Amino acid sequence: MSYLAKNLTSGARELIAFRIGDQEFCVNIMSVREIRGWTPATPMPHAPSYVLGVINLRGAVLPIIDLSARLGMKPAEPTVRHVIIVTQVKNKIVGLLVEAVSDILTIRDEDIQPTPDMTSEFERTFARGVLAIEKRMICLIELEAVFPQTESEAA
């Protein structure tokens, strides 16, 4: 039995961790479709500031979100070293701009600690828990909350 399969059957899951500034975040690896380098995006009119624009992903139009700005931190200045994590939630595909992918973690559900009781917007909206891995703190992000709001939600 492979390592992955063994862990999956014993209630473990895999996360992909990435860096934005000096902080580390992670998302469930099952939502990640691919990771690719930064290409200039076509800006969209009237878009929220965290939406950098759209790029061509093999024929599909893919919106790119500056995750740093989305999480309320300072907007990124994309360079060729930045990467785009292509994620899928339900039937929507969105690219997240981050500084670098740092790790792939295999954890158990009980490793996830609840987010500390704080009243910040960030914690309530995006954070789903924190992980302590080798003295680092990695924040688990709720992908669906990060996605740009759809029309129905806006109404």
Added chain:
Amino acid sequence: MDMNEIKEIFFQECEEQLAELESGLLRLNDGDRDPETVNAVFRAVHSIKGGAGAFALDDLVSFAHVFETTLDCVRSNKLEPTQEVLKVMLKSADVLADLTNVARDGGSVDQARSAQLIRELEALAKGEAPPAAEAPAPKAAAAPKAAPAPKPAPVAAAAAPNDEGFLPVAFSFDDFGGEEEAVIEHPAYEVVFKPKSELYTKGNEATLLLRDLSRLGEMSIHCNMDSLPPLDQMDPEAAYFSWKVSIKTDKGEDAVRTVFEFAEWDCELEVIAVDAGEGASSESEELPMQPVPFDLSALDEEPHAPLGVVEEEEQIAAAQEAVTAAQTASNVVQMAGNASRAAAADKGAAAAAAAQNNAQQASAAGQTIRVDLDRVDRLINLVGELVINQAMLSQSVIENDSNGVSSINMGLEELQQLTREIQDSVMAIRAQPVKPVFQRMARTVREIADITGKSVRLVTEGENTEVDKTVIDKLAEPLTHMIRNAVDHGLEMPEKRLAAGKSAEGTVKLTAKHRSGRIVIELSDDGAGINREKVRQKAIDNDLIAADANLSDEEIDNLIFHAGFSTADKVSDLSGRGVGMDVVKRSIQALGGRINISSKPGQGSVFTMSLPLTLAVLDGMVVTVAGQTLVVPLTAIVETLQPDAAAIHSFGATQRLISIRNSFCPLVDVGRILNFRATQANPVEGVALLVESEGGGQRALMVDAIQGQRQVVIKSLEANYTHVPGIAAATILGDGRVALILDVDAVVAASRGQPLHLETSLAAAG
């Protein structure tokens, strides 16, 4: 292929048959008395019944049976297809469609309605006036089998359902002539049936055809074996036998011909009416059926016919079987040599004409195949990618090879032409005539006319205009809504119409035509037109406009497209449920279309919709705005011009007008509207695109530069993102980057002072 797949094919065929049925009935309604039309209608119901029988869909079978029986009366000229008769039949076609849908998707039908129609149909078949709708229905769902079958009148006998229905019955020669009592009164026919070898290779069998024939009445068969060669010269695949059948039947000549319906191309068939009373002696004119070219589409009508080539062994086996069967048959039959033939020259001529007609129709139908839509869509997507790839390739070659005369360049140009041609051809696969949608509208009109008590005639024109299937599919809903509105609000009650000097019957006209790369659908009624005073008052009541607003007639008319707007005094069952013309407008806009209304008080209203022919590609002008590349749909652009400083006039604080041939047109800075730049650009440095917007008004859109004109593949923004105000969709350009396609109407509306995001929030709220 499992049962469900076969069933699915049956339902697909049902849809086609239902369409055929409805169009046939409508033709009859318009006074068409071509026997072939009646036959087509009959065949449609007949095929549905046959298929439904195979799947044991009892409701469908029993209704189709009653329907068929009545149609048979029309076919044998016992029932005149008057307007009243056709009204019942059209309703029956609707119920038949409902029953088919229920059989496919589950759910339930209006039992009372179908029971009522069964009664009406049976009454018609008996030659009575249809019973009044109010007539109590004590369990009168009257299964067709229970229908009383009074003896003598031939009409009634024809109406009496045939117990055998469509189930295969084991063949026994004892059955011959078993069920008829009043033999002498029935007209007699002499049938000469000479199969060709093709008949056997297609899996038909003479025995089965003769057996079917025997169900029509008492008959005697003589097998002619004269052409049978000696055994050593016999070709096992050839057909050597012919049969001469004398039959007495009350079902008419057409019924006899129907038996051979699916085989008539592969045999020589003569049906001659014999004067039963006198046994007349005049010699008939030999009028063999004209050979009709065989057409693939004909196979579709007969699900049992094997498609394609039968294996050789099978052919031999079939032929041998036929030989055996023929011998058996000839052993049993009586000799019927002396049955004299009475000439029915006119009938013969009619049959020949019908055959010719048939041939024309068959060739017009052409050869078709049924393809899964997913496969077509996949092909279209791939071709879209090919176009993008080709453009990218061209671009990089141009960048690396500036002299432009190399063989690579020439090859690329050819490739470009080829890809464009491939794309056009692939798009043509999806193009479908709007006919099915228009036919559905006929039903809508009937139903609403019934409910409102108005008398309405629907006239359709240009129903063969072709447009992409996605457009067709999405057209039905807004169109239904508009038709409802037209009948419910537009047309007046008959008394009112007469008082206004119009005919009591209102006319709703639906036309489709191609105009400059778009399809234009027009819906007009000859009703009262829009009551502008009422609309205005309503708009004021609903706070849509200020009480003292000064609006043009056109602006008032267009108020009906506002959300939550309904002028009907009372909320009727049909319209006025809060979903109004705004929903219609939005769905048309979602298709990349525009809708417009013009109305004349007392004379009616005209709704004009203009829709793109396809939702997949678009001819666009590629422009630069504030460093961004945008695509402007070519259809919106009237002309482009380079403004000079003298033509630009400031108007108020921020507005600017451009004078074009002595008329002033507002100048709209696209870069400002889309928030690409903070201040207005200098018009003299850019290019103005004169666009025509939905409201008819013209605007000059300022862009920085024009890059060129290109066909682009439309990519949805909504799929992964959300609707963007002012942007219709996206596309991928030759350099692989995404470019946005401008929504001209939204930009023009924004320039009128309606902020772009407000519109979306309205859309979202609705």
